[in-house]
Amino acid sequence: MPAELETVTASNETTNAEKNDSNTLSVITWFSVGVAVAAVGIFVGRELRSRYKFKRRTPYDFYSNAGEYAAGEFGVGI
Numbered sequence: 001m002p003a004e005l006e007t008v009t010a011s012n013e014t015t016n017a018e019k020n021d022s023n024t025l026s027v028i029t030w031f032s033v034g035v036a037v038a039a040v041g042i043f044v045g046r047e048l049r050s051r052y053k054f055k056r057r058t059p060y061d062f063y064s065n066a067g068e069y070a071a072g073e074f075g076v077g078i
Helices: 010-055
Strands: none
Touching: none
8 A cells, every 4th residue: 555645636637637538539539530531431432433333334234224134024924
């Protein structure tokens, strides 16, 4: 056990409160920066994929039903 007890003064309490506020703000700041970086990454990735797919079109992509692989009328019967 320590022989001397440290006395807590009002200035020490305000310093601790300021440290907690600063720590909270830094956590919020880094979290928001991370979310912004993720959003920009998703947007850029989507644009790059869209351009990649656009450059590799086939002649069949110009038809109106291109991309619809399931035929709903097949096997319906009379």
